[in-house]
Amino acid sequence: MNAGDSLQRLRTSKPLVHQITNYVVMNETANATLALGALPVMAHAPEEVEEMVRLAGALVLNIGTLSPPWVEAMLLAGRAANEAGVPVVLDPVGAGATTYRTETAQRILDEVDVAVLRGNAGEVATLVGVDAEVRGVESIGAGGDPGELAREAGARLGLVASVTGPVDHVSDGEATLAIANGHPLLATITGTGCMSSAMTGCFLAVNRDRPLEAAAEALVAFGVAGEDAAAGAKGPGSFHVALYDALAALDPETLDGRANVT
Amino acid sequence: MNAGDSLQRLRTSKPLVHQITNYVVMNETANATLALGALPVMAHAPEEVEEMVRLAGALVLNIGTLSPPWVEAMLLAGRAANEAGVPVVLDPVGAGATTYRTETAQRILDEVDVAVLRGNAGEVATLVGVDAEVRGVESIGAGGDPGELAREAGARLGLVASVTGPVDHVSDGEATLAIANGHPLLATITGTGCMSSAMTGCFLAVNRDRPLEAAAEALVAFGVAGEDAAAGAKGPGSFHVALYDALAALDPETLDGRANVT
Amino acid sequence: MNAGDSLQRLRTSKPLVHQITNYVVMNETANATLALGALPVMAHAPEEVEEMVRLAGALVLNIGTLSPPWVEAMLLAGRAANEAGVPVVLDPVGAGATTYRTETAQRILDEVDVAVLRGNAGEVATLVGVDAEVRGVESIGAGGDPGELAREAGARLGLVASVTGPVDHVSDGEATLAIANGHPLLATITGTGCMSSAMTGCFLAVNRDRPLEAAAEALVAFGVAGEDAAAGAKGPGSFHVALYDALAALDPETLDGRANVT
Numbered sequence: 001m002n003a004g005d006s007l008q009r010l011r012t013s014k015p016l017v018h019q020i021t022n023y024v025v026m027n028e029t030a031n032a033t034l035a036l037g038a039l040p041v042m043a044h045a046p047e048e049v050e051e052m053v054r055l056a057g058a059l060v061l062n063i064g065t066l067s068p069p070w071v072e073a074m075l076l077a078g079r080a081a082n083e084a085g086v087p088v089v090l091d092p093v094g095a096g097a098t099t100y101r102t103e104t105a106q107r108i109l110d111e112v113d114v115a116v117l118r119g120n121a122g123e124v125a126t127l128v129g130v131d132a133e134v135r136g137v138e139s140i141g142a143g144g145d146p147g148e149l150a151r152e153a154g155a156r157l158g159l160v161a162s163v164t165g166p167v168d169h170v171s172d173g174e175a176t177l178a179i180a181n182g183h184p185l186l187a188t189i190t191g192t193g194c195m196s197s198a199m200t201g202c203f204l205a206v207n208r209d210r211p212l213e214a215a216a217e218a219l220v221a222f223g224v225a226g227e228d229a230a231a232g233a234k235g236p237g238s239f240h241v242a243l244y245d246a247l248a249a250l251d252p253e254t255l256d257g258r259a260n261v262t
Numbered sequence: 263m264n265a266g267d268s269l270q271r272l273r274t275s276k277p278l279v280h281q282i283t284n285y286v287v288m289n290e291t292a293n294a295t296l297a298l299g300a301l302p303v304m305a306h307a308p309e310e311v312e313e314m315v316r317l318a319g320a321l322v323l324n325i326g327t328l329s330p331p332w333v334e335a336m337l338l339a340g341r342a343a344n345e346a347g348v349p350v351v352l353d354p355v356g357a358g359a360t361t362y363r364t365e366t367a368q369r370i371l372d373e374v375d376v377a378v379l380r381g382n383a384g385e386v387a388t389l390v391g392v393d394a395e396v397r398g399v400e401s402i403g404a405g406g407d408p409g410e411l412a413r414e415a416g417a418r419l420g421l422v423a424s425v426t427g428p429v430d431h432v433s434d435g436e437a438t439l440a441i442a443n444g445h446p447l448l449a450t451i452t453g454t455g456c457m458s459s460a461m462t463g464c465f466l467a468v469n470r471d472r473p474l475e476a477a478a479e480a481l482v483a484f485g486v487a488g489e490d491a492a493a494g495a496k497g498p499g500s501f502h503v504a505l506y507d508a509l510a511a512l513d514p515e516t517l518d519g520r521a522n523v524t
Numbered sequence: 525m526n527a528g529d530s531l532q533r534l535r536t537s538k539p540l541v542h543q544i545t546n547y548v549v550m551n552e553t554a555n556a557t558l559a560l561g562a563l564p565v566m567a568h569a570p571e572e573v574e575e576m577v578r579l580a581g582a583l584v585l586n587i588g589t590l591s592p593p594w595v596e597a598m599l600l601a602g603r604a605a606n607e608a609g610v611p612v613v614l615d616p617v618g619a620g621a622t623t624y625r626t627e628t629a630q631r632i633l634d635e636v637d638v639a640v641l642r643g644n645a646g647e648v649a650t651l652v653g654v655d656a657e658v659r660g661v662e663s664i665g666a667g668g669d670p671g672e673l674a675r676e677a678g679a680r681l682g683l684v685a686s687v688t689g690p691v692d693h694v695s696d697g698e699a700t701l702a703i704a705n706g707h708p709l710l711a712t713i714t715g716t717g718c719m720s721s722a723m724t725g726c727f728l729a730v731n732r733d734r735p736l737e738a739a740a741e742a743l744v745a746f747g748v749a750g751e752d753a754a755a756g757a758k759g760p761g762s763f764h765v766a767l768y769d770a771l772a773a774l775d776p777e778t779l780d781g782r783a784n785v786t
Binding site for chain 1: 548549552589591623624713714715760762
């Protein structure tokens with residue numbers, strides 16, 4: 001793992017990260033992508049998603065405000081990404097809260113080769129059939145150890161599972177990394193989970209063959225930015241603003257020294 | 263009325279507030295809901311709104327960027343909320359500006375049992391048949407006394423009318439409360455009306471049988487947060503950021519002492 | 525050109541600026557419009573766009589997250605605007621990136637009488653048939669001189685072309701103005717191009733017969749606000765917040781003295 005090197009390459013190559021995401025956080029994930037140093041593009045029309053994704057370094061699918069036309073666009077884009085070798089991140093927002101969300105996330109996992117599944121414990125547990133309590137789009141609790149959940153999801157689903165929470169766990173079913181960067185204020189604004197999925201897409205775009213490392217590096221970078229943003233924040237509003245400043249100010253030279261990974 | 267006690271209960275129980283709202287303010291109302299202490303969820307697909315609203319403590323319908331599929335979802339969700347005893351807030355954004363908005367707001371009032379109608383004077387006047395000038399989604403002027411307008415709307419429509427403006431008026435057709443908290447900077451950013459509707463949903467979720475009090479308490483809390491945010495704000499941008507900090511920092515112990523209600 | 529006078533008239537008359545724009549920036553362009561002193565309204569349903577645009581001082585069409593229903597609404601609104609004498613701004617976001625975006629922008633130009641085309645060099649070059657590199661929605665490079673590109677676009681398309689970049693160029697095909705206001709931080713957040721299109725709509729609403737001047741004045745005002753916002757900003761997040769404060773604080777008395785126009 002070398003988050004600093006990846007960040008440096010990302011800022012040099014400025015990969016396009018195609019995001020089909022929810023209405024609530026589009027501005028936020030676009031700005032987080034730009035602040036980190038990549039280029040976001042939001043496009044969801046069936047008329048253009050296949051053409052757009054072929055220009056991209058990564059595709060991020062997020063079902064936060066899903067509806068049938070958007071799900072069809074996600075499937076079209078996901079299959080085109082697979083054909084073109086563009087890695088795909090899936091953020092199954094609210095899986096477990098409604099049948100439609102759970103089934104849509106499962107359908108995307110069935111029909112698209114997903115490189116990284118980034119969700120909270122409740123969402124990921126739902127998708128591997130473990131009992132979980134999901135309230136709306138918030139994970140209230142999921143039984144068991146989140147590291148074991150990530151490992152099991154990685155193994156069963158054949159991808160890298162990135163389970164975020166107070167401590168994040170990333171696993172490909174064999175190796176599992178625990179990332180303890182971050183700050184409680186990240187849980188006080190909407191869209192930080194979605195942003196971490198966008199960050200995962202950014203790091204994956206410059207590490208196509210190393211999804212485990214890319215997923216962990218993204219969470220290190222985002223977590224360190226969260227720590228920096230929390231210093232001086234007076235509450236969720238000022239923290240939110242400082243988070244973009246902190247992402248843009250991330251220093252590749254010192255990033256790995258600040259990583260809290262085991 | 264006991265806004266502090268309601269806020270305390272809200273922060274403890276963290277009710278889910280299901281919002282089918284407009285594209286412009288989704289991030290803002292979600293963040294305001296989180297900052298206050300409740301959990302927002304945005305979901306608008308007919309495939310899931312009925313299931314989602316049954317998990318919720320309140321439903322907020324907002325027609326700010328309406329279109330037929332969204333209106334159908336609002337009606338589905340609203341009827342399911344009624345069946346499940348989940349209270350409904352309607353924000354008739356722009357009623358009076360176009361026929362489609364006026365008729366959609368009326369249709370929702372006809373087909374859904376709305377607990378609180380939260381709008382500006384022009385919107386509410388339109389819905390009770392009083393002449394009003396609405397420019398786009400801004401109320402430019404509505405004849406007569408806003409307290410009397412709230413009372414008349416409450417009585418005619420059989421709900422709690424919450425008419426916001428320089429001074430807010432809340433009425434169930436009999437009792438009318440005037441809330442003079444708030445700050446002129448609230449009118450300089452988009453979505454503060456929508457946020458006050460979301461806040462109303464939050465307070466209603468912990469006061470299902472007291473819609474008049476819930477509506478007034480929400481405006482007290484939001485107005486006090488606006489007062490706190492204005493201190494030190496340099497303009498609409500910094501005020502907007504400080505508003506989330508102020509909502510999160512609201513103190514249940516002192517809230518009622520700061521209420522300016524007659 | 526008299527940007528200060530236009531700003532003063534805009535703040536007095538508070539024109540309604542109807543925006544059919546993308547999901548990513550709706551909140552941002554609405555808040556920028558309010559901060560400048562005009563009234564934004566977002567409405568995209570075929571059921572209401574014709575009625576809404578007739579109430580407006582200008583219409584801004586932006587294809588940033590286009591799909592067929594939205595394109596139909598843009599065409600409906602654009603034609604109704606033309607009939608009513610309401611000036612139209614087109615922001616062809618991402619033209620050149622996908623066939624669908626390029627063809628949609630061309631279709632709007634064919635079917636609607638556009639007063640001002642506001643885009644980056646890559647987008648505008650695409651629409652006049654000059655080779656350009658567009659990555660997603662970012663212009664990476666367009667051959668040749670941007671002033672000449674603006675002149676050529678203005679002449680060929682029969683409108684005012686407003687080509688923004690490190691230096692902006694506005695031309696009606698004959699006169700060409702170069703505006704050197706602004707700051708590099710404007711390129712670090714999403715939606716500043718879209719905001720400049722919204723600002724163009726605002727200035728056009730009070731200068732219907734002077735589209736060249738309106739387009740230039742809008743970029744002067746937005747650029748000066750960008751300069752003010754950059755002072756003290758620590759990064760893209762704090763710059764974004766300060767930009768709204770700076771737009772609201774623009775002083776009509778001193779604005780033209782700060783214009784860097786040749």
